Amino acid sequence: MSSLSRDDVANLARLARIEMSEEELISLSNEFTVILDAVARVQEVAAADVEPTSHPLPLRNVFRPDVVVPSLTTKEALSGAPAQEESRFRVPQILGEE
Amino acid sequence: MIRSNASEMAAKLVAGETTSVALTAAHLDRIRAVDVDVHAFLHVDSEGALAQAAAVDAKRAKGEKLSPLAGVPLALKDVLTQKGIPTTCGSKILAGWRPPYDSSVVANLKRNDIVILGKTNMDEFAMGSSTENSAFGPTHNPWDLTRIPGGSGGGSSAALAAFQAPLAIGTDTGGSIRQPAAVTGTVGVKPTYGGVSRFGLVAFSSSLDQAGPCARTVLDAALLHEAIAGYDPKDSTSINAPVPAVVAAAKSGNVKGMKIGVVKELNGDGYQSGVRTRFEESLELLAGAGAEIVQVSAPNFEYALAAYYLIAPSECSSNLARFDAMRYGLRVGDIDGASAESVMNLTREAGFGREVKRRIILGTYALSSGYYDAYYGSAQKVRTLITQDFNKAFARCDVMVSPTCPTTAFKIGEKSNDPIAMYLNDIATIPVNMAGIGGMSLPAGLAPEDGLPVGFQIMAPAMQDQRMYLVGAALEAALLSKWGAPLLSQAPALAGS
Numbered sequence: 001m002s003s004l005s006r007d008d009v010a011n012l013a014r015l016a017r018i019e020m021s022e023e024e025l026i027s028l029s030n031e032f033t034v035i036l037d038a039v040a041r042v043q044e045v046a047a048a049d050v051e052p053t054s055h056p057l058p059l060r061n062v063f064r065p066d067v068v069v070p071s072l073t074t075k076e077a078l079s080g081a082p083a084q085e086e087s088r089f090r091v092p093q094i095l096g097e098e
Numbered sequence: 099m100i101r102s103n104a105s106e107m108a109a110k111l112v113a114g115e116t117t118s119v120a121l122t123a124a125h126l127d128r129i130r131a132v133d134v135d136v137h138a139f140l141h142v143d144s145e146g147a148l149a150q151a152a153a154v155d156a157k158r159a160k161g162e163k164l165s166p167l168a169g170v171p172l173a174l175k176d177v178l179t180q181k182g183i184p185t186t187c188g189s190k191i192l193a194g195w196r197p198p199y200d201s202s203v204v205a206n207l208k209r210n211d212i213v214i215l216g217k218t219n220m221d222e223f224a225m226g227s228s229t230e231n232s233a234f235g236p237t238h239n240p241w242d243l244t245r246i247p248g249g250s251g252g253g254s255s256a257a258l259a260a261f262q263a264p265l266a267i268g269t270d271t272g273g274s275i276r277q278p279a280a281v282t283g284t285v286g287v288k289p290t291y292g293g294v295s296r297f298g299l300v301a302f303s304s305s306l307d308q309a310g311p312c313a314r315t316v317l318d319a320a321l322l323h324e325a326i327a328g329y330d331p332k333d334s335t336s337i338n339a340p341v342p343a344v345v346a347a348a349k350s351g352n353v354k355g356m357k358i359g360v361v362k363e364l365n366g367d368g369y370q371s372g373v374r375t376r377f378e379e380s381l382e383l384l385a386g387a388g389a390e391i392v393q394v395s396a397p398n399f400e401y402a403l404a405a406y407y408l409i410a411p412s413e414c415s416s417n418l419a420r421f422d423a424m425r426y427g428l429r430v431g432d433i434d435g436a437s438a439e440s441v442m443n444l445t446r447e448a449g450f451g452r453e454v455k456r457r458i459i460l461g462t463y464a465l466s467s468g469y470y471d472a473y474y475g476s477a478q479k480v481r482t483l484i485t486q487d488f489n490k491a492f493a494r495c496d497v498m499v500s501p502t503c504p505t506t507a508f509k510i511g512e513k514s515n516d517p518i519a520m521y522l523n524d525i526a527t528i529p530v531n532m533a534g535i536g537g538m539s540l541p542a543g544l545a546p547e548d549g550l551p552v553g554f555q556i557m558a559p560a561m562q563d564q565r566m567y568l569v570g571a572a573l574e575a576a577l578l579s580k581w582g583a584p585l586l587s588q589a590p591a592l593a594g595s
Contacts, residue, residue: 072199
């Protein structure tokens with residue numbers, strides 16, 4: 001039986017960049033015991049000699065001609081920005097103080 | 099007028115018996131009257147729809163050659179971008195966002211002069227089977243307002259069943275077009291993967307997502323299918339081949355000599371008795387229309403659900419990383435000195451609902467080192483086995499059939515605290531997405547025990563979508579002559595009708 005502890009969920013939430021309350025961490029960890037049991041069934045038939053399928057179409061690299069076509073204007077591209085400055089996206093501090 | 103089919107409306111427009119403005123206004127009136135109860139729409143674009151309708155009428159007056167559905171109104175699932183129109187995907191994280199571009203589906207609709215009435219409700223980022231996961235409140239099934247309209251595309255299916263629109267667009271990752279169609283007594287088609295462009299479709303699970311037509315008749319769905327399908331260089335997974343002749347197939351409905359494979363594993367235990375009754379009756383009608391009914395087996399389908407709930411969350415955990423509060427959408431906690439990482443954490447906490455978080459965490463786990471082979475890797479192998487099952491079965495039949503869902507519409511709130519029970523709704527629809535083939539659901543009648551609609555599912559090999567329309571049209575015609583009137587004429591009247 002697989003399970004995820006409260007700390008496992010906290011670590012996954014950190015990796016997924018989602019802040020979570022204590023209540024959420026605990027209830028998700030409880031739910032995952034049931035969910036992981038259900039999805040672990042795939043291991044019953046996933047034999048070593050079965051090739052994995054990542055995609056329904058047998059595609060390799062898909063290219064288009066390298067031609068200039070009309071694209072969004074700066075104004076359009078910034079139209080949904082939570083904050084902007086001098087025709088650029090203004091974002092919170094990415095590097096540390098030092 | 100609003101109770102006609104899209105093709106009847108189109109014929110009246112051609113004959114000059116009505117105008118697109120009158121037709122559009124009638125549907126906007128209907129939305130105003132009944133959407134208080136149904137809540138199919140998240141945004142109604144009255145002004146834009148009437149302007150588009152007036153432009154079509156002007157073209158028609160000038161004698162321009164127009165497409166078959168020109169001037170007919172449509173409801174658009176809120177997961178497809180439409181320039182300047184709010185697109186939320188049912189999520190708070192996109193509330194208020196107005197995309198600066200049209201999805202290719204919308205571009206095709208506009209090119210065909212199909213009038214877009216507004217955006218329909220859905221489970222947040224298409225994750226759900228009931229539309230209860232919408233951040234903006236659930237949609238109600240017009241057959242019984244206390245029940246779910248299916249999901250994730252419950253807004254689109256409810257809009258059709260409530261005569262708020264004769265056409266709608268849905269998207270189907272694990273059944274989100276077909277299951278809502280089944281529980282509302284409407285028609286929904288998931289085309290072959292790659293048949294309709296995904297450009298501008300906000301991605302949930304990229305290897306499974308597919309947009310498709312929703313309507314009240316098989317022919318209407320076919321007309322809409324041909325309007326939106328086709329190769330698109332903006333989508334690298336778009337198939338560069340002619341669109342299957344689905345309209346001709348829907349008009350023919352000739353199934354003489356066709357072999358219809360009944361999937362042994364998608365029936366029996368766990369399927370409501372009335373669902374089985376209607377399914378068996380449909381098989382008899384198809385046999386009566388000249389088709390040969392054969393039994394086929396797909397032993398690995400029982401693992402499809404488990405594989406789906408690894409593959410879809412894995413892909414979604416990656417796709418939804420784009421909601422990072424930097425370029426569009428919600429931003430929370432951007433106070434002086436706050437780091438980008440803390441803004442991301444707080445924004446995603448506030449912006450995503452419970453089911454979305456659950457799936458992102460599950461996907462993050464399934465893809466993490468040490469667990470990848472056991473979960474995501476194994477799920478990909480199951481995907482191969484399911485495709486092999488389909489290939490073997492299709493060697494013995496032209497289409498495969500099953501009930502679309504194990505049950506009729508359940509009550510709002512009944513399964514919202516039990517994710518596994520909720521996931522079981524999709525047990526019969528998921529295999530199609532795993533293999534990337536086509537699937538259709540059409541109404542098979544009402545379950546005797548509860549009087550609610552039952553769906554009949556038809557599955558066809560990749561790029562053989564026309565076969566679903568042949569069988570669908572044959573069954574629809576046989577059922578119509580048995581019923582004497584469309585199934586939806588038995589739906590209860592809503593306050594506004």
